[in-house]
Structure formats: C-alpha cells, structure tokens
Amino acid sequence: MGRPRLLVVSMSLPVTAKRVGEESWSFTMSPGGLVSALLGLKEFETKWIGWPGVDVHDAVGKQTLSVALAEKGCVLVFLEEVCDQYYNGYCNNILWPIFHYMGTPPEYRNDATITYESQYDAYKKANQIFFDVVKEHYEDGDIVWCHDYHVMLLPQYLKEYNSKMKVGWFLHTPFPSSEMYKTLPSRSDLLCSVLAADLVGFHTYDFARHFEDACMCILGIEATSEGVVDQGKVTQVAVFPIGIEPERFINTSALSEVIQYMEKFKNDFGGRKLILGVDRLDTIKGIPQKYQAFEKFLEENEDWRGKVMLLQIAVPTRNGIGEYQKIKDQCHGLVGRINGRFGSISAVQIIHLDCSIEFNQLCALYAITDVLLVTSLRDGMNLVSSEFVACQKAEKGVLILSEFAGAGQSLGAGALLVNPWDIKEVSTAIGEALNMSPEEKERKHKINFEYVKTHSTQQWADDFMNKLIEITTNAELQAANVPHELPEHDVIQQYSKSNNRLLVFGFYGALTQPMKNQERSGDGMNLELHPQLKERLKALCSDPKTTVVVLSRSEKNILDKNFGEYNMWLAAENGMFLRHTSGEWVTKITEHMNLEWIDGVKHVFKYFTERTPGSYFETSEASLVWNYEHADAEFGKAQARDMLQHLWAGPISNASVDVVRGEQSVEVHAVGVTKGSAMERILGDIVHNKSMTTPIDYVLCIGCFLGKDEDVYTFFEPELTKKIKSIPGGDSPKKVSSTIVDLKGEDYFSVAIGQTYTKARYFLDSSDDVVQLIHKLCPHNNA
Ligand SMILES: O=P(O)(O)OC[C@H]1O[C@H](O[C@H]2O[C@H](CO)[C@@H](O)[C@H](O)[C@H]2O)[C@H](O)[C@@H](O)[C@@H]1O
Ligand SMILES: O=c1ccn([C@@H]2O[C@H](COP(=O)(O)OP(=O)(O)O)[C@@H](O)[C@H]2O)c(=O)[nH]1
Numbered sequence: 001m002g003r004p005r006l007l008v009v010s011m012s013l014p015v016t017a018k019r020v021g022e023e024s025w026s027f028t029m030s031p032g033g034l035v036s037a038l039l040g041l042k043e044f045e046t047k048w049i050g051w052p053g054v055d056v057h058d059a060v061g062k063q064t065l066s067v068a069l070a071e072k073g074c075v076l077v078f079l080e081e082v083c084d085q086y087y088n089g090y091c092n093n094i095l096w097p098i099f100h101y102m103g104t105p106p107e108y109r110n111d112a113t114i115t116y117e118s119q120y121d122a123y124k125k126a127n128q129i130f131f132d133v134v135k136e137h138y139e140d141g142d143i144v145w146c147h148d149y150h151v152m153l154l155p156q157y158l159k160e161y162n163s164k165m166k167v168g169w170f171l172h173t174p175f176p177s178s179e180m181y182k183t184l185p186s187r188s189d190l191l192c193s194v195l196a197a198d199l200v201g202f203h204t205y206d207f208a209r210h211f212e213d214a215c216m217c218i219l220g221i222e223a224t225s226e227g228v229v230d231q232g233k234v235t236q237v238a239v240f241p242i243g244i245e246p247e248r249f250i251n252t253s254a255l256s257e258v259i260q261y262m263e264k265f266k267n268d269f270g271g272r273k274l275i276l277g278v279d280r281l282d283t284i285k286g287i288p289q290k291y292q293a294f295e296k297f298l299e300e301n302e303d304w305r306g307k308v309m310l311l312q313i314a315v316p317t318r319n320g321i322g323e324y325q326k327i328k329d330q331c332h333g334l335v336g337r338i339n340g341r342f343g344s345i346s347a348v349q350i351i352h353l354d355c356s357i358e359f360n361q362l363c364a365l366y367a368i369t370d371v372l373l374v375t376s377l378r379d380g381m382n383l384v385s386s387e388f389v390a391c392q393k394a395e396k397g398v399l400i401l402s403e404f405a406g407a408g409q410s411l412g413a414g415a416l417l418v419n420p421w422d423i424k425e426v427s428t429a430i431g432e433a434l435n436m437s438p439e440e441k442e443r444k445h446k447i448n449f450e451y452v453k454t455h456s457t458q459q460w461a462d463d464f465m466n467k468l469i470e471i472t473t474n475a476e477l478q479a480a481n482v483p484h485e486l487p488e489h490d491v492i493q494q495y496s497k498s499n500n501r502l503l504v505f506g507f508y509g510a511l512t513q514p515m516k517n518q519e520r521s522g523d524g525m526n527l528e529l530h531p532q533l534k535e536r537l538k539a540l541c542s543d544p545k546t547t548v549v550v551l552s553r554s555e556k557n558i559l560d561k562n563f564g565e566y567n568m569w570l571a572a573e574n575g576m577f578l579r580h581t582s583g584e585w586v587t588k589i590t591e592h593m594n595l596e597w598i599d600g601v602k603h604v605f606k607y608f609t610e611r612t613p614g615s616y617f618e619t620s621e622a623s624l625v626w627n628y629e630h631a632d633a634e635f636g637k638a639q640a641r642d643m644l645q646h647l648w649a650g651p652i653s654n655a656s657v658d659v660v661r662g663e664q665s666v667e668v669h670a671v672g673v674t675k676g677s678a679m680e681r682i683l684g685d686i687v688h689n690k691s692m693t694t695p696i697d698y699v700l701c702i703g704c705f706l707g708k709d710e711d712v713y714t715f716f717e718p719e720l721t722k723k724i725k726s727i728p729g730g731d732s733p734k735k736v737s738s739t740i741v742d743l744k745g746e747d748y749f750s751v752a753i754g755q756t757y758t759k760a761r762y763f764l765d766s767s768d769d770v771v772q773l774i775h776k777l778c779p780h781n782n783a
Helices: 033-038 059-070 080-099 116-137 154-161 187-195 205-219 246-252 256-268 287-300 322-342 359-368 383-390 407-414 423-434 438-454 457-480 488-497 531-542 556-563 597-611 633-649 675-689 707-715 767-777
Strands: 006-012 015-019 025-029 046-051 074-076 143-147 166-170 199-202 227-230 233-239 273-280 308-315 350-353 371-374 398-402 416-418 501-505 546-551 569-572 577-580 616-620 623-627 657-661 665-670 698-703 748-753 762-764
Touching: 006 033, 006 116, 015 059, 025 059, 033 457, 046 116, 059 074, 074 116, 080 116, 116 154, 143 154, 143 457, 154 166, 154 187, 166 457, 187 205, 187 233, 199 205, 199 457, 205 227, 205 233, 205 633, 233 457, 246 359, 246 383, 256 359, 273 287, 273 359, 273 383, 287 308, 287 322, 287 423, 308 322, 308 359, 322 350, 359 383, 371 383, 371 423, 383 398, 383 407, 383 438, 398 407, 398 423, 398 438, 407 438, 416 423, 488 698, 488 748, 488 767, 531 546, 531 767, 546 675, 556 569, 569 675, 577 675, 597 616, 597 623, 597 633, 633 657, 633 665, 675 707, 698 707, 707 748, 748 767, 762 767
Parallel strands: 006 046, 006 143, 046 074, 143 166, 166 199, 199 233, 273 308, 273 371, 308 350, 371 398, 398 416, 501 546, 501 698, 546 569, 698 748, 748 762
Antiparallel strands: 015 025, 227 233, 569 577, 616 623, 623 665, 657 665
C-alpha cells in the first residue's frame, strides 16, 4: 500500500507572491525556519495549504494566483479582512510573545477597535477559513498535518467534521511553562482543540512537558504514558526535534559560484575574523543583547578592535507590528553607537543588513564564518545553527548558541552554550571562540556535524508521519472493536449448560440503582444494592454450580453492609481484601507494596478538604479518594487541578501510584491496583477455598468500570488466557486443580454498563438491565 497523501497546513506557504501585472505574479521564498524545514518533505505526495503572503480581492487575481501556485503544489487560503487582526494581531502580537515568555503587549488595549476579543474573533474566523479549504481538498485516507500556533483551532474543526481524519499538529515555537500559558484568556479553548488531534509534536521534551502540565492544571486532564487522555480519547504527545536538509547545504557550499562568493567576501572583509548573525529581525532573537555583548567584548579586548567584525543579516519580518518596528530602531541605534565608539575610517565593527540574502550567498557566508553567534532569548529550534554546521569547510568555525534555543539541546555538545541575557558571559564566549585552537574547533564541529547529518528534515517528517500513521491505525482497530448488544438468549442458554460458573460483578453502577449525574458518587460511598436484586441475588448465590464475586473499589464495611448475608465472595478496595461471606477478611497487600506515600497524600487531601466546602475524602489501606461532588462544581474542579499539581510536585513524585480523576473525585492508589490484577490475586484463593474440582467453564463479568479497571474484561478472554492453570497469589496453588478455568469463547460474556469505548465484548445500558438479566438467569420458581 502506498503512503497516504499529505495535506500540510501552515499560515505561510513556502513562497510569498507579488503581483507584477494584471495576470502575472512573481514569487520569493518565504522567510523562516518552518518553510525551510517543510521544503524537505520530499517523500510524500504533498499539498501545501496556506496564505500566499498577500491578499487578493479581484476575481482575476485570485484565479491567476491559484493557478500559478497550484503548479507548485500549493493551495491558497485568502484571509481577506481578518488577516491583519489574525496574523499581526492574535498570532504574532498575543500568542507569539506569550509562547516566547514575553507576556502580552498592552498596546492592543489602546485602540477600542482592536481588542483581545476582536483579535481572537479574527483567529477563529481565519481557522474556519483554513478548515473550509482543507475540507474542499480532503480525500479519504489523507493525513492532515497542521503546523504551528496559527492553526490551533483547526484540529478540533477537522475532527468535528470527520472524526476519522488523521490529524497531527506540530508546534515550531516553544510551548511555555504553564504559569506563562495560563495568562492567555482563551487558554482552554486552544488546548482542547489541539487535543482533538491524534498526535501533538514539539521540538523538545521541555515543551512537551509544559504542554502536558498546562493540560493538567488548566483542563484537569492528566498525561499518562499513553498520552493525554480525556474521556477515553487519547492524544499522543511526543518530541520530534526538527532538522535541516544537510545535503542541500553541503552540496551548495561546494558549488563554484559559492566558492567565488567565499573568496569575494573574505576579500571584502580584509582578513578580519567574521562573527555572523542570521536571524529574522524578531524580538525573540536577542539581537540587541548580541550587540551589547559584542560591545562589551570590544571594550574589554582592545587588541581585537579592527581585527574582528560582526555581520548581522536581519531578515525583515512582521513589519505590521509595532514591536518589530521598535526593535529595528533599537538595533540601528546600538549599531550606530558601537560603530561610533570602536569603528575606524577603514572599517566598521558591525554591519547590520535589513534584508534577506540569496541562498548561495548565505551558504558562502556560513562557510567562511569564524563564529556564528545565536543569542535567541527563546527559540523553538533555530535552524540557522544547523545550517552553519553543515556548511563548514576545512577551517572550522565555532558555534555560540543560546541555551534558550531548542537547538541548545541538540547541538549543545559541540557549541559554547550561553545565557544571552548575561552580556558578560556572551562576551567571554566570543573571546573563547576567537581564541579556540583548531583541534578543539574540529572536535566540536565533528560532534555537531554528525548530529546534523543524521537528523534531517526528512527524518523528522518520517518520524512524525510514522507515529501518526501508527496511532491512527491502532485507533481504527480499536474503534472496530465496538461492544455489541448483550445476546441475552446465549447468556442464559450457556449458563444453563455449564457446570461451574463464575459471575463477577462490580458494585457501583452495576448492582446499584441507576443514578442521575448530579447524584453520582464514587464507587464505595454510601452505595446501596438495587432493591430489586436482593431476592434473586440470594437465589443465584445459593446455587452450588455458581460462584458469585463482587469486585469493587468500595471498602470492606460497605461490602459487608450490602452483601454480608449472601453466600458470595467480596473483594474490597479492588481486591486488596478478600472475604467469603462465611469467613473473615484477608489482606492481599504484600509486604513488597510500598505505601509510604499514603500519609503525604492524606496531608494534601486534608489541606484541600479544609479549603473546599462540601468536599470530603476517604482513606483506605492502599488508596485515597477526594470527592467534591457536594462542593461548588467550578470551584471543586479548579481545586482538583491545583491538588493534582501539589500531589505530583510532592508526595507522589517518586511513588508507584496511579492517579485517577473521576467525574468529581481524585483517587490515588498503589500502582497496579486494577480489577484485572485483583482477579489474578483472588482467583486461586476462591477456587481453592471452594474446593472446586471441575474447571470454571462459564464466566459472566459485568461492571461500570474506570478505564484502568477494564483489564478485568480481557483477563478471561479465552484466546488470551488459554487454559488458566494455577494463579500466582493463590494460597496454595498446588492444591488447586491443574486447570482452574477452561473457557470457550461462547461461554464468556464481559459486559460494560453504559460505555461505548470499552474492552468488554458487550454492553448494557444500565443496572436496570442487569436486574432483568439476573431475573432471567434465576427465575423466581428456581429460588
Ligand atoms: O512567517 P513569519 O511570521 O515571518 O515567521 C517565520 C517563522 O517563524 C517561526 O519559526 C519557527 O520554526 C522554526 C522551524 O521549526 C524554528 O527553528 C524556529 O525556532 C521557530 O521560530 C514560526 O514558528 C513560523 O511559523 C514562521 O513561519
Ligand atoms: O536571508 C535569509 C536568511 C536566512 N533565511 C532562512 O531562515 C531560516 C530561519 O530559521 P530559524 O529556525 O533559524 O528561525 P525562524 O526564523 O524560523 O524563527 C533559516 O532556514 C535560514 O536559512 C532566510 O530565509 N533568508
């Protein structure tokens, strides 16, 4: 099967269009790393959907531009009147500064027509326009890969339209710490939308962790090893550090035209050492800090004056935004000052160019550079540093790299890492780089060159796409596994034919009366057996061919109170305690189980209970539950989020526990305390104590379980378990008959109450259906 077609969606297309006649257009490559990176996506049949950098209002212009760009594999998005408030406003004046830890500029408050709301409105409209275009071009099986902060609402729009679409989202910028992200007024909407994607990717682990933290503390959704799980929907969060197309740079820097440029530039620079900066003229790139550090270096190293120069290519970007105009003036001012202080008649110290340069010239500059100076205050990755590494010739240059660029994690080993805010440190690094021995330069270069060569854009795209394909394929398989309506007739027929039956029931939701949402409480809290079950259950339990187990999260006393009079097995706290109603409780907590975290968790639960009127918590041997069903709903939810942060930061940071968020509860329990593992713990005991001689040949397992407890449904799957012989954990396995479960597929019925995503084979709508079923299994005249 061929690879699926790829629809790449990003704000910018790889080319920016300029109208040069009624029907004709010229194109230049769009600036920035995202475009450079995505140009490397060669192995996919790709359509690139984006904005061409210009808005066209007449029909002829739209038509001719669409045709010209279609030849380049591009599909146009016309943003028209929303463009300014969307791109210059919400994207680059609100999201961009927040994502780069610069806070939100207050300017938008000065103009009553440009408010936060109006810009967010434009953002929503623009995302809707992107959505309409994707919808028009989407074909079944396509993968839609959304890029960057410009299209954070798109995953949700796409999935709402067609839940089967394979959707990925990759962020090219940093994702800030949740403390910073929290300041964004539309923080929840954007997070929720991104979570609609199947796969969410970041450049570094830090960014991924920040995103997961934000999901937890803003949405109260926790990240697990599977990804971020929200009501059964899993969004995988993973790290894909982007690379460059190394061959493109290596080959270009060997071209004769480039070699000529190299000679020319060296000649122009008159033998001075070259420090190079290549950045979009963006506030995040730390260009003023770079100039200040160079100024300090010149101040403190008189000998180097006139022998070294700093060439800064300051590629114009986002000219419509006030901050970008200010930074330009600031840079010009600094350059003037430094050249005034340290320049001479024959040479200036800094050359600052407000323009982009042609690719061959860029490669030539990289190749002859002695020091590449990257001082980003924050940067998603920074591809310039990799490009510099790829272009090095015999005499190697040194990379000075900001620790706040994503590239710091990938290229740090072969670079001098600096804190760009520390002017003195950067100045010292400049000196160190200029004085570095050729051997050390070679050594450092080798490390980075190896990395750059092996971590290409193609690799990055392949990794992302393969992961996305894997996730969506698995999801399709899982979705195909929808539970069926319970075949009642078979349940009853097989029951009557069997010789040794095991009936496993959960308590909450399965044997209790159906509750309205607002009455819901967690399993184990003041629960009462469904009144219509009392008689029939007794009859069922008295049948010598039938063993009944109630396997519940509830505590011992609750099970005692409800089931003490029946002839059955009770497994409390998810099997941590086991009792036949004719005997005493025995603990299944082993001495290896570390429960030291309990006191710390209790402390946090107590703290939040005191501060959340109406909430309460319950403690049992191996688990604690904090419940806020009677508290103010919104406040309770917010408190639960804070509580989770406290727990992760403190008592459970290194503990082997699972944290489960219920609808209005937070539960912490020892890891692996699931109903499936409980079954494994208790089955041997049950069989042994009942002195069963024939293997169990019929199992009915009914529950309304949390996702983590659904392993009990697969525990008995005949094809998984084959013939269960002895069960570890049974008191004396030797005495247990050699095959204790011998189950055929048609004799196994796993039933989830009211769940659509489940591992169970069948479903029932409510415990009323369980009542009906038990009545049929055990008609009154049998009682
Ligand atoms: O299109 P612009 O508004 O002019 O901005 C150019 C791009 O800037 C950002 O690039 C980021 O992506 C690079 C590749 O992943 C990464 O190395 C760099 O650190 C980022 O800043 C922005 O994220 C893109 O959307 C813009 O197109
Ligand atoms: O005149 C130039 C100089 C550089 N670049 C390219 O701009 C990209 C900058 O990417 P980076 O990741 O360093 O930062 P971004 O601009 O995306 O924030 C690199 O691929 C450069 O080759 C460019 O388009 N025009």
